[in-house]
Amino acid sequence: xxxxxxxxxxxxxxxxxxxxxxxxxxxxxxxxxxxxxxxxxxxxxxxxxxxxxxxxxxxxxxxxxxxxxxxxxxxxxxxxxxxxxxxxxxxxxxxxxxxxxxxxxxxxxxxxxxxxxxxxxxxxxxxxxxxxxxxxxxxxxxxxxxxxxxxxxxxxxxxxxxxxxxxxxxxxxxxxxxxxxxxxxxxxxxxxxxxxxxxxxxxxxx
DNA sequence: TCGATGATTGAG
DNA sequence: TCAATCATCGAA
Numbered sequence: 001x002x003x004x005x006x007x008x009x010x011x012x013x014x015x016x017x018x019x020x021x022x023x024x025x026x027x028x029x030x031x032x033x034x035x036x037x038x039x040x041x042x043x044x045x046x047x048x049x050x051x052x053x054x055x056x057x058x059x060x061x062x063x064x065x066x067x068x069x070x071x072x073x074x075x076x077x078x079x080x081x082x083x084x085x086x087x088x089x090x091x092x093x094x095x096x097x098x099x100x101x102x103x104x105x106x107x108x109x110x111x112x113x114x115x116x117x118x119x120x121x122x123x124x125x126x127x128x129x130x131x132x133x134x135x136x137x138x139x140x141x142x143x144x145x146x147x148x149x150x151x152x153x154x155x156x157x158x159x160x161x162x163x164x165x166x167x168x169x170x171x172x173x174x175x176x177x178x179x180x181x182x183x184x185x186x187x188x189x190x191x192x193x194x195x196x197x198x199x200x201x202x203x204x205x206x
Numbered sequence: 207t208c209g210a211t212g213a214t215t216g217a218g
Numbered sequence: 219t220c221a222a223t224c225a226t227c228g229a230a
Contacts, residue, residue: 046213055213057213060227064227065226079213081213081214082213082214082215082222082223083212083214083222083224083225084222084223084224087213087214103213105213121216122215122216127215127216131214131215132213132214133214133215134214134215137215173213175212175213177212206215
């Protein structure tokens with residue numbers, strides 16, 4: 001499967017967040033001369049903007065930590081959170097914006113599930129990649145991968161095409177204290193008659 | 207330097 | 219409900 005090209009990320013951050021639902025996150029694991037691929041379908045994302053978004057790391061302007069958010073789109077922006085976890089984002093914005101990124105909050109495991117179990121300390125498949133900290137642990141994504149280009153298949157972390165989701169649910173973002181009004185969270189959903197059912201692989205924020 | 211905070215998670 | 223756990227950043 002081909003990587004999504006850079007122009008995909010040159011769009012309004014919330015549009016990119018929505019369009020990433022159903023796409024495939026790929027993590028290449030290099031062990032000696034062996035190469036293994038972990039794959040997951042993106043089922044939950046959130047958009048974080050610039051000066052219009054007080055919840056965004058970029059809200060106060062550029063700093064050493066958030067500099068990647070101000071750089072080229074289609075790059076991995078990864079940071080350490082709560083002293084315990086890594087959060088994985090992809091930079092995305094329209095050219096007239098100075099910064100923006102999409103947080104990947106959950107994926108549905110597709111390939112390399114046994115390896116993901118090994119990376120996780122807990123052996124509960126229902127929590128394997130459900131939540132931003134859990135998916136980075138399962139796919140062994142850390143700050144070492146920050147800045148990598150997700151538009152090229154040679155990158156340890158990249159994104160390829162996938163399936164169009166039957167439906168997408170948008171809602172308020174999770175775990176933030178500012179900018180809580182914005183509905184910039186997107187979740188893979190199924191249609192059941194006139195109802196929408198959220199993917200069980202997406203987190204709920206408790 | 208210092209202290210508060212945080213795009214979370216697992217255990218109790 | 220709470221503790222783990224620490225990099226980041228603005229204030230002092």
